Structure formats: C-alpha cells, structure tokens
C-alpha cells in the first residue's frame with residue numbers, strides 16, 4: 001500500500017550550514033493516525049513545513065500520496081490539508097464562504113460541498129455561525145472553521161497542529177469523532193501535539209523528535225517499552241528526552 005506520507009532521511013531547516021532536521025525517516029499509511037511529539041524547538045513545525053512543501057530538503061525526500069513535490073506539484077498539494085495552531089481566516093469571508101472557497105479550490109462539486117458543510121456545521125455546533133465573519137467568532141470557533149475546512153476536503157493526508165487546544169469538551173469529542181470518520185475513509189492523519197495522554201489513547205504510531213532527530217518511534221506501547229517500560233507516555237517521553245540529553249543510547 002502506498003504511504004500517504006513518507007519521509008526518507010530528511011535533512012533540512014532554515015540554513016544549509018546548520019540543519020534543524022537530521023535524517024528523519026517515518027511514514028504514515030492511509031487510515032493511520034501518527035502523533036509527532038517533541039519539546040519546544042525539537043523540529044516539529046520545521047518537519048511540517050517540509051511536508052507542506054514550504055521548505056525544500058537539504059537531502060533526503062518527502063513524498064505525499066506517493067509523489068515528490070517536484071514530480072507532481074498539483075497532486076502533492078491537493079493531497080494534503082493543514083490546520084495550523086493559529087487560525088488564519090480571510091476577514092471578509094463568512095464561515096460558509098470559507099468552506100465554499102475551499103471546496104472550489106479542491107474541485108469539490110458545489111452540491112456535495114453544501115452537504116458536507118451542513119454535516120460539519122452540525123457536528124461542530126456551528127450551524128448558527130455559518131453567516132458570521134471571523135471577527136465576530138471566538139478563538140475556539142475560529143479553530144473550528146479551520147478544522148471544518150480541512151475535514152471538508154477529506155484529503156489523503158491531514159496534518160493538524162495542536163488540535164485540541166482551545167476547543168470546548170463537546171468540540172473535542174466532535175473532532176475525535178470526525179478524525180475517526182476521516183480515518184475510516186482512508187485519510188492518514190499526522191497530529192503534532194504536546195498533549196500526550198490524548199495521543200497515547202488514539203495514535204497508531206508516534207514519532208518522538210529531539211533536537212531534530214528521531215529518538216523513538218512506533219506504537220505507544222513500543223515507545224513506552226523503548227523508554228524502559230514506563231507506565232505512561234508522559235513518563236516515557238521524559239525518560240527518552242533525559243537519556244538523549246545525557247547522550248545515552250537506548251534505554252532499558
């Protein structure tokens with residue numbers, strides 16, 4: 001099965017002289033949810049910028065839906081949707097207009113877009129906000145609009161930065177349900193988050209980055225085992241980072 005996302009020995013960053021990422025290799029298969037975790041400054045956002053094609057590798061490669069950006073720009077770009085931590089919306093477009101615009105950009109038929117919009121608005125309790133402009137929305141509501149846009153597209157690869165921050169408990173549940181649905185339709189999901197218990201419960205795989213290198217990866221159980229059999233992912237993360245900073249090898 002072609003991976004939805006495949007990083008092979010990706011070395012990259014903001015200057016050739018001082019790379020941020022060092023030979024990062026991992027993949028996400030259709031229907032899988034992978035959590036990307038690491039301390040502040042570990043390189044998660046830099047990895048995402050490379051995946052989105054906003055930065056080019058110094059060496060190694062990134063494939064989305066089986067293609068490199070240089071091979072097929074249109075396929076690459078239309079195969080992923082990204083929800084950043086900070087919502088960025090057009091001030092003059094209403095919520096419904098954002099969704100319509102996204103649907104057009106991704107070539108989704110208008111009737112289908114309308115149907116998906118109505119369903120997403122119900123799921124995220126945003127029915128009454130469809131006619132509102134971003135300025136009149138709360139922070140969490142803006143985040144919901146970003147999520148609704150990405151879910152409307154239902155792309156092969158969905159990348160979400162800190163998905164649960166700022167969402168109320170019902171919206172969090174709605175998002176978890178919507179992500180499950182997206183997975184069952186075959187979307188691969190990459191979540192970057194500091195909220196480890198949420199990932200421990202839901203991720204198929206984890207990638208632990210430290211100073212731009214992968215220090216552990218695998219299922220949550222495998223990562224806990226690699227950290228010396230820690231009881232929780234929080235404990236495992238602390239142990240792995242501690243060992244990496246002491247310059248030690250694998251724990252256990």
Ligand SMILES: Nc1ncnc2c1ncn2[C@@H]1O[C@H](COP(=O)(O)OP(=O)(O)OP(=O)(O)O)[C@@H](O)[C@H]1O
Pocket residue numbers: 014020038039040041042043044045046047
């Ligand atoms: N625009 C930039 N120019 C130069 N260096 C940068 C830039 N953005 C980030 N960096 C550096 O790249 C490294 C990785 O940063 P990155 O933003 O990828 O971390 P992160 O894991 O996403 O952190 P956080 O959890 O705080 O969001 C850090 O050393 C940071 O200082």
